[in-house]
Amino acid sequence: MRLSLQETTDPRVYDDAVRSLPITSALQGWGYGEARRTLGQTPARYLITADGRTVGALQLIRKRLVPGFSTLYAPRGPALESLDLLPAVADAVKKVARPGDALLKIEPPVPFLADDSVVLPESYGPFRRAESEQPEHTIVADLTRSEDELFAGLHSMARRNVRTAQKMGVVAGRDDDFEAFWEIFTATNERAQLGAFPRAYYETMLREGNAYGGEAYIVLSRVEGRALAGGFFLAMGKGTYYLFGGSIRDDRTNADGSPLKDAKAPDAFYWNAMLDAKRRGYELFDFWGIPRQLDEAKHSFGVFKMKLKFSEQRVWYPAYDLNLNPAAPAIVKALRWRKTQNNLRKRGSADDVL
Numbered sequence: 547m548r549l550s551l552q553e554t555t556d557p558r559v560y561d562d563a564v565r566s567l568p569i570t571s572a573l574q575g576w577g578y579g580e581a582r583r584t585l586g587q588t589p590a591r592y593l594i595t596a597d598g599r600t601v602g603a604l605q606l607i608r609k610r611l612v613p614g615f616s617t618l619y620a621p622r623g624p625a626l627e628s629l630d631l632l633p634a635v636a637d638a639v640k641k642v643a644r645p646g647d648a649l650l651k652i653e654p655p656v657p658f659l660a661d662d663s664v665v666l667p668e669s670y671g672p673f674r675r676a677e678s679e680q681p682e683h684t685i686v687a688d689l690t691r692s693e694d695e696l697f698a699g700l701h702s703m704a705r706r707n708v709r710t711a712q713k714m715g716v717v718a719g720r721d722d723d724f725e726a727f728w729e730i731f732t733a734t735n736e737r738a739q740l741g742a743f744p745r746a747y748y749e750t751m752l753r754e755g756n757a758y759g760g761e762a763y764i765v766l767s768r769v770e771g772r773a774l775a776g777g778f779f780l781a782m783g784k785g786t787y788y789l790f791g792g793s794i795r796d797d798r799t800n801a802d803g804s805p806l807k808d809a810k811a812p813d814a815f816y817w818n819a820m821l822d823a824k825r826r827g828y829e830l831f832d833f834w835g836i837p838r839q840l841d842e843a844k845h846s847f848g849v850f851k852m853k854l855k856f857s858e859q860r861v862w863y864p865a866y867d868l869n870l871n872p873a874a875p876a877i878v879k880a881l882r883w884r885k886t887q888n889n890l891r892k893r894g895s896a897d898d899v900l
Contacts, residue, residue, distance in 0.1 A: 549631065549638040551592040551604065560591045561759040563603040564625045565783045571622035571655035572782035573680065574605045577755030577762060578621065582607050584746045592642070594624065594635065602626040602635070608647070615873060617881075618643065618650040622680055622863065629654060633671025636868050643870050648877050650868040653678055657686060657861035666864045677882070678865035681835030687857035689824040689831050696820060704855035707813035711767075714809040718767035718775075718818035724752065726773035727764045727791075734792025741888070748778065748790065755780050765822060767815035769796060774811035777819065785830035786823045791815075816856045833857065 554560050557576040564574050572578065579589030587609050594602030604624040610616045624635060632654065639650055652673060658664050660683065668675045689696070697705060711718075721727075728745065735742045755762025759782070766776035777791025793815070798806040823831050833853040837846045867878070 547596055547631065547634050549601070549634040550595050551638045551642050552595055553590060553592050553642070555591075557591075557758040560593070560603060560605075561782070563593055563600055564605075565759055567603060567625040567627060567783070569627070569629065569654070569656055570603075570625035570783045570785075572755070572760055572780040572785065572787050573622035574603060574620070574625045574655070575755065575760045575780070575782045576605075576758050577751055577753075577760055578780060579605050579607065580754040581747050581751035582621075584750050585743060586610070594626070594631070594638065601628075602631060604635070604639075606639075606650075611648075611877065611880075614646050615648050615877065616644070616646050617877065618647050618870075619679060620650070620652045622653045622655045624652060625655070629656060629670065632673060632866075636672045639868070640870065645871075648869075648871050649874045650870055651676065651679065651865055652868070653680055653863055653865045655863065657684075657863055660860035660862055664862075666862060670866060673866035673868050676865050676867035676878075678863065680863065680865075682863055682865065683836055684861060684863065685833040685836055685853045685857050686859050686861055687820060687831040687833070688829070688859070689820065690829050693821065693824065696824070697817075699857070700817070701855040704813055704817070707810040708817045711810040711814035714769070714807070716767060716769050716809050716811055716814040718811075718814040719765060720822060721764050721766035721768075721773070721776070723766060723773065724749070724764065726766055727776050727778060730766075730773060730776050730792050730794055731778070731790055733794050751780065752778070761786070765815060765819040767811040767818070769809045769811055770798070774809070775815040777815065779819070779823075781823070781828060784828060785832060786828045787832040788819065788834045812852065813855075816852070820856065831857075836860070 561576050564570055582589055587607050590606045592604045593600050594604055602624050604620055607619045608616050609619060658666055752762045761781040763779050764776060766773040774796055775793035777788050780787050780789055793812045796808055796811060800806055820831055836850040836853060
């Protein structure tokens with residue numbers, strides 16, 4: 547099949563296409579691309595057509611490397627009717643790529659069960675399996691089940707902690723307090739030695755993610771009015787994605803200075819975020835990012851154990867590269883080296899966070 551890429555500058559037309567496709571992700575939405583723009587990256591949006599019919603949508607983020615060279619990146623994309631279209635997508639992208647575009651990275655938004663019996667595709671036509679930019683390994687929850695079924699599927703510790711939070715008056719749900727989220731997010735990143743983008747990146751995603759048909763929102767878990775846990779979600783179509791968040795310590799004390807019983811605010815956050823998404827019609831809840839390799843000494847292991855209490859459905863989102871010019875292999879090596887050096891400088895470890 548021969549496909550064409552028709553560039554569009556109409557955010558509503560583009561997001562309507564992304565939202566309606568069966569294989570899709572909120573990261574292909576207009577708002578995510580605008581957030582990337584704050585980092586000096588340039589989004590371009592295309593409708594993928596065949597015989598005059600829209601069969602996909604593609605947001606390409608052009609990232610300038612050095613003068614004369616750039617890469618193209620489709621975050622958790624492209625959005626498509628079928629993965630069978632991917633080989634033809636490669637041919638279509640080659641026609642719109644610039645001479646300095648050395649590499650295209652895609653992350654088809656179809657999860658594969660993390661099971662030893664599941665074999666991940668090594669290629670789709672000219673696309674070859676490669677390192678992902680978004681977390682490749684994650685946990686998802688099926689929200690089509692009833693609330694009782696969802697609760698019964700939680701780990702016994704999660705069920706106990708959710709009940710404790712309810713008894714202690716924890717209130718969790720959607721919240722407009724960006725400052726409270728930012729305090730939690732910043733404290734978590736500093737504690738775990740994680741990196742973060744400038745504040746404008748998250749503010750832009752929150753504003754633009756809500757503008758054209760998708761949703762960007764914050765869920766906070768409060769104890770006596772103070773937000774102790776929370777997260778930032780980007781949603782579109784049938785899925786919502788927990789992209790950023792964290793928690794701070796419950797340091798409340800009794801009159802004699804002794805610590806009060808932990809109110810389990812993080813557990814209340816996760817459970818109520820799942821309920822909120824279900825009640826608004828979302829079917830997929832993506833907890834976003836768990837370690838490829840488990841190491842109990844790392845912060846990421848604790849994150850993994852927390853998410854695992856709320857769903858045990860571990861999946862892979864493999865990525866694929868397409869070389870657009872002969873410089874691509876050298877550029878891939880240089881990007882890996884740069885990422886390693888950033889990890890060493892920021893966290894003292896060459897390992898990726900996830």
